[in-house]
Amino acid sequence: MRTGELTVAEAYKRIAMIRRFEERVLALSREGVVAGSVHLCLGQEAIPVGALAALQPRDRILATYRGHGWALACGSDPAAVMAEIAHRQPGINGGRAGSALLSDPDVGFLGENSIVGAGVPIADGVALASLVHGSRRVVLVSIGDGAMNQGAATEGMVFAAARNLPVIFVCENNGWSEMTPIASINRRADLAERGTALGIESHVVDGTDPFTVRDAVADAAAKCRAGNGPVLLECKTVRLSGHYTKDIEHYRPKDDIAAAAAADPLTRLQKGDCGGQQLDDADRHRIDQHLTKLIDEITAAVREMPPPSPMSALEHLYASPSPTPASPQNAPAELTYQRAVNLALKDELEARPDLLVYGEDVGQAGGIFGVTRSLQKQFGNSRVFDTPISEAAILGSAVGAGLEGVPTVVEIMWADFMLVALDQIINQAANIRYINRSKLSTPLTVRTQQGVTPGSCAQHSQSLEALLAHIPGIKVGLAATPQDAYDMLRAAIADPDPTVLIEHRALYQTTGSVSTGGQIQRAEGARKHRDGRDLAIITWGASLGDVIAAADELAEEQIHATVLDLRWLRPLDDAAIARATADASGRILIVHEACTTGGFGAEVAARIYERHFGTILDPIRRLGATDVRIPSAPTLQQAVLPSKSAITDTARELAQKRAADPAIR
Numbered sequence: 001m002r003t004g005e006l007t008v009a010e011a012y013k014r015i016a017m018i019r020r021f022e023e024r025v026l027a028l029s030r031e032g033v034v035a036g037s038v039h040l041c042l043g044q045e046a047i048p049v050g051a052l053a054a055l056q057p058r059d060r061i062l063a064t065y066r067g068h069g070w071a072l073a074c075g076s077d078p079a080a081v082m083a084e085i086a087h088r089q090p091g092i093n094g095g096r097a098g099s100a101l102l103s104d105p106d107v108g109f110l111g112e113n114s115i116v117g118a119g120v121p122i123a124d125g126v127a128l129a130s131l132v133h134g135s136r137r138v139v140l141v142s143i144g145d146g147a148m149n150q151g152a153a154t155e156g157m158v159f160a161a162a163r164n165l166p167v168i169f170v171c172e173n174n175g176w177s178e179m180t181p182i183a184s185i186n187r188r189a190d191l192a193e194r195g196t197a198l199g200i201e202s203h204v205v206d207g208t209d210p211f212t213v214r215d216a217v218a219d220a221a222a223k224c225r226a227g228n229g230p231v232l233l234e235c236k237t238v239r240l241s242g243h244y245t246k247d248i249e250h251y252r253p254k255d256d257i258a259a260a261a262a263a264d265p266l267t268r269l270q271k272g273d274c275g276g277q278q279l280d281d282a283d284r285h286r287i288d289q290h291l292t293k294l295i296d297e298i299t300a301a302v303r304e305m306p307p308p309s310p311m312s313a314l315e316h317l318y319a320s321p322s323p324t325p326a327s328p329q330n331a332p333a334e335l336t337y338q339r340a341v342n343l344a345l346k347d348e349l350e351a352r353p354d355l356l357v358y359g360e361d362v363g364q365a366g367g368i369f370g371v372t373r374s375l376q377k378q379f380g381n382s383r384v385f386d387t388p389i390s391e392a393a394i395l396g397s398a399v400g401a402g403l404e405g406v407p408t409v410v411e412i413m414w415a416d417f418m419l420v421a422l423d424q425i426i427n428q429a430a431n432i433r434y435i436n437r438s439k440l441s442t443p444l445t446v447r448t449q450q451g452v453t454p455g456s457c458a459q460h461s462q463s464l465e466a467l468l469a470h471i472p473g474i475k476v477g478l479a480a481t482p483q484d485a486y487d488m489l490r491a492a493i494a495d496p497d498p499t500v501l502i503e504h505r506a507l508y509q510t511t512g513s514v515s516t517g518g519q520i521q522r523a524e525g526a527r528k529h530r531d532g533r534d535l536a537i538i539t540w541g542a543s544l545g546d547v548i549a550a551a552d553e554l555a556e557e558q559i560h561a562t563v564l565d566l567r568w569l570r571p572l573d574d575a576a577i578a579r580a581t582a583d584a585s586g587r588i589l590i591v592h593e594a595c596t597t598g599g600f601g602a603e604v605a606a607r608i609y610e611r612h613f614g615t616i617l618d619p620i621r622r623l624g625a626t627d628v629r630i631p632s633a634p635t636l637q638q639a640v641l642p643s644k645s646a647i648t649d650t651a652r653e654l655a656q657k658r659a660a661d662p663a664i665r
């Protein structure tokens with residue numbers, strides 16, 4: 001539908017195609033052929049039809065969750081779209097996405113978003129990639145009027161304005177924020193004013209007239225291509241049906257329903273109310289007949305299609321391993337952890353001309369901890385840059401850039417701040433490869449730092465790795481040494497899947513011997529730091545230092561502990577855990593700085609019990625922070641955190657049980 005002149009007959013045909021399609025989906029939903037809630041775009045079809053008539057095949061579209069019309073307007077095969085909605089194997093996403101998350105990258109449709117507003121920052125990243133590639137590609141993202149009240153929507157617009165991105169934000173204002181009239185929520189009638197306030201060129205557009213939409217999008221696209229984007233278009237439109245297929249609209253006044261019917265774009269086209277010309281009756285009849293036959297054929301085909309095979313449910317969570325690149329190995333040098341991270345970024349920025357590094361204060365200032373110092377000077381403001389304080393936009397844009405194959409390393413200043421934008425990691429990044437069966441992926445690296453340091457407050461000190469490691473689809477690592485800080489960051493950047501690396505600011509000034517260059521590792525694998533058969537201490541991140549110190553102290557007492565640094569919590573090195581468990585005859589102590597309850601130590605303990613039950617002679621012990629909030633006063637912090645002496649005492653207890661056990665000695 002992207003090409004060809006938009007005559008009145010053509011506009012009628014394209015809009016009626018979506019209309020008949022949606023009506024059939026409604027019928028199939030009522031019949032039970034389509035499971036779950038389905039959100040139809042009845043009444044709103046002129047927006048995708050008008051927009052796509054103005055865009056080029058190279059441009060990219062991201063849509064609201066009410067987005068079947070966008071997929072069809074982009075040129076997706078209607079049978080494959082209907083098959084997806086009906087959860088059939090030949091669906092465009094093989095039944096993995098369903099109605100509200102479908103995507104079709106082959107036609108430039110990067111997908112709907114079932115988290116309202118979340119597509120806005122992602123579109124920013126797609127636009128960033130357009131600048132990196134010099135492709136003059138324009139990105140259009142549509143959201144509803146209700147979604148305009150999401151923080152992600154505002155953050156995404158702020159970010160686009162800050163970076164001058166070629167994005168067209170389309171607000172499909174149908175007057176309803178789900179079941180609540182938008183007028184009862186918003187003080188001002190025109191949402192376009194919000195864009196104006198952000199310095200974004202913004203217009204109110206008649207969204208039931210495909211020609212007006214086309215002209216507005218054409219003008220916006222020209223501005224974006226000329227480097228004058230972004231643009232916000234508020235398309236006023238109507239919803240001709242309920243919020244979802246089973247909505248009886250008990251909340252909706254009759255006059256609102258009547259007003260919507262009067263603005264129906266198909267009626268307007270028939271009356272000659274838009275496009276400057278009345279639709280010929282014979283043309284209309286011919287188009288209607290053609291569409292009825294087409295939709296009947298598609299429906300019949302979809303009814304016969306098989307559901308996805310249950311055997312396929314585990315496929316495409318992560319990329320299959322592939323060889324990693326290598327560079328010449330340099331002689332080891334004594335470096336701080338912070339400098340090791342900085343060098344990894346520098347080496348990868350040199351090796352990958354499309355890599356972007358950004359975040360709050362990352363550019364000119366070189367990061368609040370100096371980790372990115374001098375990188376902007378070396379690589380320029382288009383590759384290493386500062387962002388607004390908009391975590392959803394930072395993470396979402398990284399997701400979007402990744403969709404176009406542009407790798408990013410984004411910094412979230414404190415792990416605690418990630419909580420305001422977790423959606424972009426958990427609902428967005430983690431889903432992309434799986435939903436798209438590897439046709440799309442998002443190779444982004446999030447760097448953050450966490451943990452307790454003297455005086456840090458409860459909102460600047462949490463250890464959140466378990467929260468992230470819980471999520472399939474992302475990888476999570478914590479480097480404990482300068483060498484691993486260098487190696488794991490390069491591994492994360494080389495990895496084709498979204499990766500979160502959690503540093504600890506108490507480690508930044510620690511030093512160690514670091515070999516730079518060389519073969520890039522895979523984003524996986526634990527590391528053994530000490531070898532001993534009396535017990536195994538399993539740890540990660542900043543706790544490693546205390547664990548090694550405790551193990552060295554115990555060694556003087558002839559208690560020998562294996563020290564295993566897990567490094568990567570997802571994927572988890574089960575084989576290394578199994579070896580350590582076997583070597584220590586099942587005497588295990590797990591140490592982490594995160595709170596004990598629900599900490600990742602619980603997962604490690606559960607796996608050991610599940611997989612090595614026969615070798616476990618004593619209860620596995622865990623040492624984590626006590627289950628309270630992290631206080632700011634250093635004396636209180638020490639009362640909460642696992643101390644080196646607690647590690648030594650617990651390890652000694654475990655080892656002494658071993659000494660007392662005649663079955664072992």
Ligand SMILES: Cc1ncc(C[n+]2csc(CCOP(=O)(O)OP(=O)(O)O)c2C)c(N)n1
Nearest residue numbers: 066114115116144145146147174176177178
């Ligand atoms: C972040 C988020 N909050 C709430 C919802 C639940 N929800 C689904 S659709 C919807 C209404 C969105 O209204 P609007 O953006 O105006 O889109 P419309 O339904 O009018 O197309 C809501 C609240 C959601 N999907 N995502």
